Amino acid sequence: MSKEAETIIVKSSRISCDGSGDIPAALGHPKIWLEIDEKGYAECGYCDRKFILAGSVADQGIKK
Secondary structure (H helix, E strand, O other), rough: OOOOOEEOOOOOOOEOOOOOOOOOOOOOOEEEEEEOOOOOOOEEOOOOOOOOOOOOHHHOOOOO
16 A cells, blocks of 8 residues: 655745654654755655645646
8 A cells, every 4th residue: 555645835945844744853854955946846855745836837737
């Protein structure tokens, strides 16, 4: 059974991920910084979360 990676819509092109979700620092991974480029999204190499910049080309077609 595979779990689909979480997708998060963000308002800034520079974001951080520590894998903790709603509970800060809870069994996540080292905090890393990601930069969203012209693709409109960035993916965390640790937890596979996908961060999509609101209003970007990657945001088109996302069900809200």
